Structure formats: structure tokens, C-alpha cells
Amino acid sequence: MNAQVETLDAAARAELDALGDLGSLAPAVRSKIAQREMPSQDPKTRVSNMDEVALGYTEAMARLEAQRCLQCPTKPCTAGCPVAIDIPRFIKAVACGDDAGAVATIKESSLLPSICGRVCPQERQCMKGCTVGKIARDPAKAVAIGRLERYVADLERERGEESVPAVAPPTGKRVAVVGSGPASLAFAADVRRAGHEVVVFEALHKCGGVLSYGIPEFRLPKAIVEHEVESLRRMGVEIRTDFVVGRSRSLSDLLSEDGFDAAFVGSGAGLPRFAGIPGENLVGVFSANEYLTRSNLMKAYAEGRADTPFYHARRVAVLGGGNVAMDAARTALRLGAEAVHLVYRRTEAEMPARAEEVAHAKEEGVVFRTLSAPTRVVGDENDVVTGLETVRCELGEPDASGRRSPVPVPGSEEVLPVDCVIVAIGNSSNPLVPLTTPEIRTDSKGRIVVDANHETTMRNVFAGGDIVLGAATVILAMGEGRAAARACNARLAGAL
Amino acid sequence: MNRIVSKRLLANDLCELEFEAPHIARGHKAGQFLVLQADHDWGERIPLTIADANESAGTVTVVFQAVGATTIKLARFNPGDCIPDVLGPLGNPSDVRKFGRVVLCGGGIGVAPIHPIAQAMRAAGNHVTSILAARTKDLVIFENRMRAASDEVIVCTDDGSYGRKGLVTAPLKEMCESATPPDRVIAIGPPVMMKFCAATTKPFGIPTIVSLNTIMIDGTGMCGGCRVMVGGKMKFVCVDGPDFDGHEVDWDNMMKRMRAFRPFEEEARRRVRDHECNIDKAARAIAAAKEDR
Ligand SMILES: Cc1cc2nc3c(=O)[nH]c(=O)nc-3n(C[C@H](O)[C@H](O)[C@H](O)COP(=O)(O)OP(=O)(O)OC[C@H]3O[C@@H](n4cnc5c(N)ncnc54)[C@H](O)[C@@H]3O)c2cc1C
Ligand SMILES: Cc1cc2nc3c(=O)[nH]c(=O)nc-3n(C[C@H](O)[C@H](O)[C@H](O)COP(=O)(O)OP(=O)(O)OC[C@H]3O[C@@H](n4cnc5c(N)ncnc54)[C@H](O)[C@@H]3O)c2cc1C
Ligand code: SF4
Ligand code: SF4
Ligand code: FES
Numbered sequence: 001m002n003a004q005v006e007t008l009d010a011a012a013r014a015e016l017d018a019l020g021d022l023g024s025l026a027p028a029v030r031s032k033i034a035q036r037e038m039p040s041q042d043p044k045t046r047v048s049n050m051d052e053v054a055l056g057y058t059e060a061m062a063r064l065e066a067q068r069c070l071q072c073p074t075k076p077c078t079a080g081c082p083v084a085i086d087i088p089r090f091i092k093a094v095a096c097g098d099d100a101g102a103v104a105t106i107k108e109s110s111l112l113p114s115i116c117g118r119v120c121p122q123e124r125q126c127m128k129g130c131t132v133g134k135i136a137r138d139p140a141k142a143v144a145i146g147r148l149e150r151y152v153a154d155l156e157r158e159r160g161e162e163s164v165p166a167v168a169p170p171t172g173k174r175v176a177v178v179g180s181g182p183a184s185l186a187f188a189a190d191v192r193r194a195g196h197e198v199v200v201f202e203a204l205h206k207c208g209g210v211l212s213y214g215i216p217e218f219r220l221p222k223a224i225v226e227h228e229v230e231s232l233r234r235m236g237v238e239i240r241t242d243f244v245v246g247r248s249r250s251l252s253d254l255l256s257e258d259g260f261d262a263a264f265v266g267s268g269a270g271l272p273r274f275a276g277i278p279g280e281n282l283v284g285v286f287s288a289n290e291y292l293t294r295s296n297l298m299k300a301y302a303e304g305r306a307d308t309p310f311y312h313a314r315r316v317a318v319l320g321g322g323n324v325a326m327d328a329a330r331t332a333l334r335l336g337a338e339a340v341h342l343v344y345r346r347t348e349a350e351m352p353a354r355a356e357e358v359a360h361a362k363e364e365g366v367v368f369r370t371l372s373a374p375t376r377v378v379g380d381e382n383d384v385v386t387g388l389e390t391v392r393c394e395l396g397e398p399d400a401s402g403r404r405s406p407v408p409v410p411g412s413e414e415v416l417p418v419d420c421v422i423v424a425i426g427n428s429s430n431p432l433v434p435l436t437t438p439e440i441r442t443d444s445k446g447r448i449v450v451d452a453n454h455e456t457t458m459r460n461v462f463a464g465g466d467i468v469l470g471a472a473t474v475i476l477a478m479g480e481g482r483a484a485a486r487a488c489n490a491r492l493a494g495a496l
Numbered sequence: 497m498n499r500i501v502s503k504r505l506l507a508n509d510l511c512e513l514e515f516e517a518p519h520i521a522r523g524h525k526a527g528q529f530l531v532l533q534a535d536h537d538w539g540e541r542i543p544l545t546i547a548d549a550n551e552s553a554g555t556v557t558v559v560f561q562a563v564g565a566t567t568i569k570l571a572r573f574n575p576g577d578c579i580p581d582v583l584g585p586l587g588n589p590s591d592v593r594k595f596g597r598v599v600l601c602g603g604g605i606g607v608a609p610i611h612p613i614a615q616a617m618r619a620a621g622n623h624v625t626s627i628l629a630a631r632t633k634d635l636v637i638f639e640n641r642m643r644a645a646s647d648e649v650i651v652c653t654d655d656g657s658y659g660r661k662g663l664v665t666a667p668l669k670e671m672c673e674s675a676t677p678p679d680r681v682i683a684i685g686p687p688v689m690m691k692f693c694a695a696t697t698k699p700f701g702i703p704t705i706v707s708l709n710t711i712m713i714d715g716t717g718m719c720g721g722c723r724v725m726v727g728g729k730m731k732f733v734c735v736d737g738p739d740f741d742g743h744e745v746d747w748d749n750m751m752k753r754m755r756a757f758r759p760f761e762e763e764a765r766r767r768v769r770d771h772e773c774n775i776d777k778a779a780r781a782i783a784a785a786k787e788d789r
Pocket of ligand 1: 119120121178179180181182183184201202203204207208209210211214215243244245246266267268269270292323324327354430432433464465466467471472473474475477
């Protein structure tokens with residue numbers, strides 16, 4: 001066991017012993033238990049490996065953390081969870097040592113608990129309304145719901161205790177799924193359970209969407225994603241990688257010629273945005289998607305083994321303040337950069353990234369340059385990046401959305417010497433399916449328009465996840481996939 | 497899936513593979529490409545143009561030069577082997593219509609992707625002249641197939657060992673100056689060759705289409721690694737192209753970007769080659785396979 005895990009585990013055991021009979025703890029006692037720290041790899045060690053940073057609770061830590069829950073009858077935590085997991089019920093099961101019961105409760109609502117437990121922005125969702133956090137006046141100190149979710153889900157997987165979900169007798173109906181991100185994985189599972197034949201078409205050579213090409217190994221081990229995909233296979237879902245709907249076959253072909261009765265589009269928000277500043281085409285400027293795909297999907301970090309190269313850089317500037325920016329910055333460190341600067345126009349308070357990623361990035365030495373906007377990438381005579389020109393910003397009046405927008409301070413330009421610039425300012429909707437399927441309507445931002453049943457303007461074609469929401473979150477994508485599956489199952493049963 | 501049905505050595509390190517890919521063969525149009533991997537877990541995704549497709553047999557043909565890690569590995573595959581991953585058809589089909597006189601310029605390996613376009617252009621009622629250019633006689637590929645697909649064929653070699661001596665731009669310029677200038681020119685080959693073909697036709701205002709061969713990762717519009725500036729606008733070659741107006745492409749920037757990973761590619765190539773000593777051995781393997789057939 002890692003030394004830190006050992007210490008934290010011993011402390012949790014001692015506290016548990018001191019608490020005595022756990023069944024009869026008074027709320028006042030529960031709310032005095034401090035939140036269990038998440039054991040993690042030492043920052044100095046982890047920047048030179050790709051292994052997962054957060055190591056997970058031990059049994060003692062999980063049991064003790066679960067004691068903190070006050071079992072609020074109004075369930076403010078559940079209200080904050082996009083898929084409304086019955087949080088008090090699952091935590092009670094953890095507190096009683098019934099890990100299997102806990103997972104079963106979670107799985108009534110969420111199909112990917114070991115993934116969401118790791119990547120949900122909990123402080124803005126389930127933990128935000130948690131009473132314990134309210135008492136401490138800090139959502140970060142709320143019951144660590146995601147960590148408990150991860151604990152029970154990991155345990156079940158590691159022990160091989162998962163059962164293959166029951167599949168209803170064959171209905172003879174066939175459903176095509178475009179993409180294999182979280183929206184599609186959830187949709188496929190629920191439609192398959194109803195006894196329909198399901199074929200998932202994925203453009204890349206590996207499944208999982210952003211879970212596999214975007215989010216790095218050190219945050220979400222790919223073995224977990226593969227495990228979820230394998231579960232689908234065991235349920236009898238057919239998976240066809242290297243198949244791009246709209247090119248290999250059009251959606252209309254699948255429905256009219258290839259015998260599919262319905263389809264789901266979960267093609268995600270995979271179109272990288274650039275900043276539109278001069279110099280963005282210099283050698284050494286990458287979209288975060290390219291940078292992360294090289295490292296994650298193509299395994300470029302395994303130099304000498306993988307054929308796909310990564311760009312060797314000593315000083316890196318990352319533009320943006322979301323999860324994508326954090327992932328790119330932390331990947332750059334692991335790929336050997338000596339200095340990584342995160343350039344963000346607003347302040348840390350406005351950063352959309354998960355709090356944990358921001359904290360981890362700082363621990364690892366990423367330099368935060370907030371209130372700083374990029375104006376130009378500077379290059380040498382070979383068009384190779386030598387610097388990034390930035391301008392200082394001040395926060396102006398709140399705009400329509402209530403966010404204070406940054407206003408550049410004239411004359412405050414400076415050039416940051418860097419040899420690589422990674423643009424992580426967001427992704428737009430993947431245009432391929434709408435482009436090749438004129439029947440499907442999109443809005444001004446290219447997002448597919450759906451009705452209350454998640455059905456597109458093309459009959460029997462449903463859609464969900466980032467292609468509908470714009471770049472959002474894993475849990476929302478999964479939730480949409482499930483809602484669309486309900487509608488699709490109803491339609492195929494003749495009830496919609 | 498993707499089972500290789502035939503393999504031919506066209507020249508020293510130029511290899512032609514025909515393999516099963518039924519939905520690509522069915523959906524393919526001239527000008528499109530595919531992305532393949534020679535190794536599922538550790539390989540690189542590389543784009544190759546679909547040089548031919550046989551819909552009834554469900555096969556497609558690619559022609560490539562064994563220059564780097566993936567292409568050398570690919571050249572070691574044999575009939576019966578399966579290519580681990582193949583994705584396609586990708587990119588927009590070439591704009592094939594009746595233009596009148598069409599001149600196709602193929603440089604080196606670029607002759608292979610020109611071939612389906614020549615066929616399609618002729619079928620659309622154009623007068624097709626093809627200029628096949630190579631460094632030396634041994635590297636002239638597809639000559640017979642191009643003769644069958646064109647009204648007229650001009651071969652030129654840099655060293656004069658076959659056909660006319662000189663670069664592709666010389667006959668192209670003469671045609672532009674002639675009484676019956678081309679209505680449209682299409683150039684496919686190394687970037688520098690396409691750049692100079694476009695520069696040759698520009699003073700004559702003859703529309704010139706090029707098929708760009710930038711670095712690609714996914715080939716689906718997700719990474720932006722293939723971006724080029726065309727007419728001052730950022731374009732993704734894999735989804736907006738691969739065909740573009742050659743007069744509008746920022747060639748110098750594109751060529752510099754294509755060299756971004758040169759040191760690594762050299763290293764990866766050495767690694768793959770060392771497996772078998774040198775590139776000649778890869779070529780010998782191809783030759784041996786050819787004899788086996
Ligand atoms: C780097 C990064 C970090 C992130 N971090 C977090 C985080 O910490 N927490 C969080 O909640 N969210 C995070 N997100 C957002 C989250 O990953 C997405 O909201 C979520 O993955 C969307 O799921 P999806 O199923 O809609 O699509 P995606 O995950 O985007 O998957 C779409 C899939 O469809 C495939 N596809 C597209 N078009 C076609 C086609 N025509 N034919 C076949 N296949 C096709 C694509 O190849 C892709 O595999 C992050 C995103 C990125 C990029
Ligand atoms: C749309 C599109 C279509 C394409 N179609 C084809 C095609 O039909 N056939 C084809 O062969 N290629 C084609 N290419 C180019 C091909 O994808 C790349 O050459 C590919 O990267 C080769 O991969 P690799 O791993 O073998 O070599 P890499 O390791 O990626 O790189 C090749 C290395 O060899 C060097 N090199 C390149 N040419 C030579 C040369 N003549 N002599 C010595 N060194 C050289 C390069 O500088 C580089 O270092 C196409 C590209 C695009 C974008
Ligand atoms: S799914 Fe996400 S938001 Fe819901 S309880 Fe789990 S961690 Fe919280
Ligand atoms: S709000 Fe917090 S304390 Fe209350 S039930 Fe939910 S997790 Fe437990
Ligand atoms: S290859 Fe990734 S966007 Fe074109």
C-alpha cells in the first residue's frame with residue numbers, strides 16, 4: 001500500500017473505533033466528522049507517469065465518510081444530481097457495509113458510476129446542495145458523494161461481481177447508434193435490455209468517445225472505459241468501430257436499406273474551436289483535441305512503442321480554463337515540458353473546470369495566468385512557435401449572462417516565450433451527421449434540435465449528449481442517452 | 497475484415513495493396529481517401545487515397561510508398577493478412593463534370609490517386625490529358641492504366657531516363673500557352689510539385705485543383721491537425737477537402753507544418769526498419785511476396 005494510503009487508512013480506522021456504535025450516532029456527532037481526504041499520488045512523482053492521480057478510498061475511509069451523511073429527508077443532494085441518484089439510500093448502504101446494495105441503488109439511475117464518480121463536477125451538482133456542506137459553508141466539505149460512488153463501483157468491478165443485465169426476449173427490431181460516447185453507451189444498454197438488436201457505429205478505432213480520446217489516463221483509466229464497453233458486448237450489443245455514419249453509410253441508408261427501425265445520434269461536440277488570432281497555424285500550435293488524442297487514443301506518451309508522435313516542447317502555453325485546458329496542461333507536464341502556463345481571460349472563480357482538476361494542476365506546477373488574453377502567436381523564420389503575445393484584462397460589467405466579461409488593457413501586451421501553444425477554448429458540434437442528413441434540423445450553433453422525447457426532426461431518429469447540449473458533461477450525456485432510450489423503446493413498442 | 501487479396505510491387509518501394517472493404521468499395525467516389533492503421537494498439541492512423549475500387553468484389557486498392565513506420569509495416573503485410581483498422585471513404589469526392597479539356601498532373605505516387613479521377617473525367621465527356629512525372633524511369637507507375645483512362649499521356653522524368661526530361665510543369669506550361677489551353681487542371685503529388693503546378697497555371701487563370709496530403713490524426717474533423725489556410729480561411733483537409741483551389745492554398749505554411757514531426761518520424765522509421773535492417777529489406781520482402789503469388 002502507498003504510504004499515504006496507509007496513514008489515511010489507519011486514521012480512519014482509529015476514528016471509526018472511537019465512534020463506537022455507528023448505528024446510534026447523533027447528527028451533531030456525524031457533522032463533526034471531517035471529510036476524508038482522497039489519497040493521491042505525490043505531485044512530484046505523478047508528473048512523470050500517466051497513472052491515475054486519485055487512488056480511491058479504502059474500506060475504512062468509505063465507511064467513515066458515509067457516516068457523515070445526515071440522511072436528509074428532503075434529499076437536496078439528489079436534487080443536484082442530473083440523473084437523480086437516490087444518494088441518501090446508497091450512502092446508507094455504504095455506511096452499513098452493504099456495498100452491493102449501494103451499487104444497485106446507484107445503477108437504478110446511473111449506468112457508469114465508476115466513471116461519473118471520477119469526472120462529475122460534484123461541487124456544482126450533488127455536493128452543492130448537501131446539508132453537511134451547507135453547515136460547513138463550503139460545498140467542497142460536503143459528503144464526498146462521488147468518491148463513495150467510485151468506491152463501491154470499483155469494488156464491484158474489481159471483485160468481478162457485476163452481473164450482465166437481463167435482456168428481454170428478442171423483439172426482431174434493430175436500432176443503430178451513432179458514436180460510442182457516454183450518451184450512446186447508456187442508450188445502447190437500455191435499448192438492448194428491452195430486447196432490441198443494437199449496433200453501435202464508432203468512427204474511431206476505440207470506443208468511449210471523449211472518455212477514450214480526450215480525458216487522460218491519469219484521470220480516467222482506459223481499462224475502466226473498456227470494461228464498460230465489454231459489458232455492452234456481453235449484453236449482446238454489436239460494436240462496429242472504424243465506421244463513420246454519413247460517409248461509410250448515411251443515416252438514411254441505415255434506416256431505409258440496412259434494416260434499422262430506429263437510430264440514436266450521440267456524435268458529440270468534436271469540432272475544435274480556434275481563437276482566431278494571428279499565428280495559429282504556426283508549427284507547434286495544436287488544438288487540445290489533437291494534443292490529447294495523440295497522447296490518449298494513440299498512446300504517444302509511450303515513446304519508442306507507439307508510432308504516433310507527440311510534439312516535444314519545453315515551455316507550453318495552454319489557452320482556456322475548462323477541463324479540457326486542465327487536461328492538456330497536465331498532459332504537457334507528463335510529456336516532459338519544463339513549464340506550462342495556463343492563459344485564461346477571466347479569474348479563477350469563473351473557470352469552468354472541476355475544482356479537483358484546478359487543485360491538481362496547481363499542485364503539479366501549472367502556472368495560472370488569469371486575466372490574460374492571447375493576442376498573437378509569435379514564430380521564427382521557419383514558422384516555428386517562439387512565443388505567445390498576451391494582453392492583460394480587467395473584468396468589466398456583467399453581461400447578459402451575468403458573467404463579467406474581460407476587457408483588454410491597451411498597452412499591456414507582453415510576449416511569453418513558449419515553444420508550443422495548445423488551444424483549449426472549446427468544441428462545437430460535430431457537423432457530419434446533420435450535414436449528410438438534411439432531414440435533421442440543427443440550431444444556429446449546429447446542435448441537433450430534439451423534442452421532449454429526444455426525437456429529432458427525422459422520425460425514429462433520436463439524439464442526445466453533446467450533439468444536442470453543446471459541450472456539456474458525462475453525466476448529462478448519459479442521462480440524455482437513457483431518456484432517449486425510454487422514448488425509443490416506447491416507440492418500438494408502439495406506445496409513442 | 498480488411499483481408500488483403502493481392503499485393504504488387506510497382507517499383508522499388510512503391511507498393512499496391514488490394515483488400516476487402518465492401519462498404520468503402522460501394523460508397524467510394526473518385527477523390528476520396530481512407531484512414532488505416534497497421535497496428536490496432538500502437539499504430540498511427542494514416543490517410544491513403546483510394547486508387548481503385550471494385551464494387552462487385554467488395555475490394556479497394558491503395559498505392560503507397562514505404563517511407564515511414566506505418567507504410568513500411570504495411571508493405572510487410574501479405575495476401576490473406578488483415579489490415580487491423582480501415583476507415584472510409586472519407587473526404588469530399590472530386591468535382592467531376594464536363595469541363596472540356598482536362599489536364600491531370602500526377603507526381604510520383606500521386607499518379608495512383610489521379611487514376612480514378614481520369615476515369616471519371618473521361619466518363620463525364622472530357623478530353624483527358626495526363627502528365628505522369630517521376631524522378632526516374634523505375635518510379636513511373638500506372639502507365640498502362642493511365643493510357644487506358646486518358647486520351648493522351650505524357651511521361652516525364654527528372655533524369656530523362658524515360659519520356660521527356662524535366663519537370664511536370666514544362667509540358668503543363670506549353671499546354672497553357674497553346675491554342676487549346678486546358679479548361680481545368682488537377683495536380684496530385686508531393687506538395688512542392690502541386691505548388692509549382694498551381695503557380696504555372698495561375699498567370700493563365702486556369703482553375704487548378706490540388707489534393708492536399710497534410711498530416712492527419714482522426715480524419716473525421718475532430719483534431720484540426722490537418723488544417724491549412726486556403727484563401728485566408730482555415731480549412732480542415734479531412735472534412736473540407738482533400739481537394740482545394742491550388743491558387744488559394746498557403747503552400748509554404750502547409751509544407752512547414754508537414755515537417756513538424758520530422759525528427760520523430762525519422763526515429764520511428766529507424767525503429768521499424770531496424771526490425772529488418774533497412775528499407776531495401778522491406779522492398780525485398782515485397783518482391784518476395786510478389787514472387788510467391
Ligand atoms: C478533454 C475533455 C475533458 C473533459 N472532462 C470532463 C469531466 O471531467 N467531467 C465531465 O463531466 N465532462 C468532461 N468533459 C465533457 C464530456 O466528456 C462530454 O460532455 C461527453 O463525453 C459527451 O458525451 P457524448 O456521448 O455526447 O459524446 P462524445 O463523448 O463526444 O462521443 C462522441 C463519439 O461519437 C463518434 N462519432 C462522431 N460522429 C460520428 C459518426 N458520424 N459516425 C460514427 N461515430 C461518430 C466520435 O468519434 C466519438 O467517439 C470533457 C471533455 C473533454 C474534451
Ligand atoms: C488525403 C491524403 C491522401 C494520401 N494519399 C496517399 C497515397 O495514396 N499514397 C501515399 O503513399 N501517401 C498518401 N498520403 C500521404 C501519407 O498519408 C503519408 O505519407 C503517411 O504519413 C505515411 O505514413 P508513415 O508512417 O509510413 O510515414 P511517416 O512516419 O508519417 O512519415 C514519412 C517520413 O518519410 C519522409 N518522406 C516522405 N517522403 C519521402 C521520400 N520520398 N523519401 C524519403 N523520405 C520521405 C517524411 O518526411 C517523413 O519523415 C496521403 C495523405 C493525405 C492527407
Ligand atoms: S452522478 Fe455525478 S452528480 Fe450524480 S451523484 Fe454521482 S457524482 Fe454526484
Ligand atoms: S444532502 Fe448531504 S447529508 Fe443530506 S442526505 Fe444528501 S448527502 Fe446526506
Ligand atoms: S485529421 Fe483531425 S481534423 Fe482532420
